[in-house]
Amino acid sequence: MNFTRNWKGLALMYVIACSVLVLPAPALAVPQTAADNTKVNAPDKQKTQKTADQQDNNRADVDITRQIRKAIVADKSLSTNAHNIKIITADGVVTLKGPVQTDTEKSAIEKMAAEVAGAGHVQSQISVTDSKASTHRKSSTKTSVTPKPKVS
Numbered sequence: 296m297n298f299t300r301n302w303k304g305l306a307l308m309y310v311i312a313c314s315v316l317v318l319p320a321p322a323l324a325v326p327q328t329a330a331d332n333t334k335v336n337a338p339d340k341q342k343t344q345k346t347a348d349q350q351d352n353n354r355a356d357v358d359i360t361r362q363i364r365k366a367i368v369a370d371k372s373l374s375t376n377a378h379n380i381k382i383i384t385a386d387g388v389v390t391l392k393g394p395v396q397t398d399t400e401k402s403a404i405e406k407m408a409a410e411v412a413g414a415g416h417v418q419s420q421i422s423v424t425d426s427k428a429s430t431h432r433k434s435s436t437k438t439s440v441t442p443k444p445k446v447s
Contacts (some may be wrong), residue, residue, distance in 0.1 A: 356384040359412050363389065366407040373400055380404055380421065387412065392420045 299373065358381050368378055377400040383391040389412045395401050403420045408417045 299443060330417050350383050351385045355387065359387070359389060360384045362411045366411065367404060370403065370407075373403065376424065377404060382408070384412070388416050388418065390418045394422045394424045396424055398423055 311419070344372065350356065363384075365384050367373065367382075369378065374396045376393065376396045379393065380395065381390075383390040387390050391404060391408055401419070401423055404421065405417060405419050408419075
């Protein structure tokens with residue numbers, strides 16, 4: 296009986312020891328650099344730039360923003376940056392701001408916003424990040440987006 300109890304205890308210790316060996320050691324982990332959006336957010340300090348605190352709280356504007364955000368988050372093909380794009384709606388006009396990884400993401404977000412807000416009610420200030428060079432470039436400033444008519 297003692298042998299059975301000792302055997303089970305040894306087996307459990309063996310499993311625990313193997314688990315510890317498989318887990319990554321903090322010393323072996325690659326250090327992460329802290330996110331720094333200071334340069335990206337610098338233009339927002341200008342008084343003429345729209346910021347999230349300028350979002351109107353009337354029901355129509357909040358509903359437009361909510362629908363656009365819901366559509367963006369539902370698209371799992373988009374990057375985390377694209378999911379976190381700033382959406383500011385004031386008097387029915389949507390302003391999109393922030394970095395995305397590709398022109399495809401930029402176009403997809405603009406299209407989603409135009410489908411919700413309507414043609415001519417979207418101003419895009421989205422920048423496309425060149426991931427290889429790790430730089431931000433403005434692909435356009437205040438581009439009005441008009442969705443293509445749906446074909447029945």
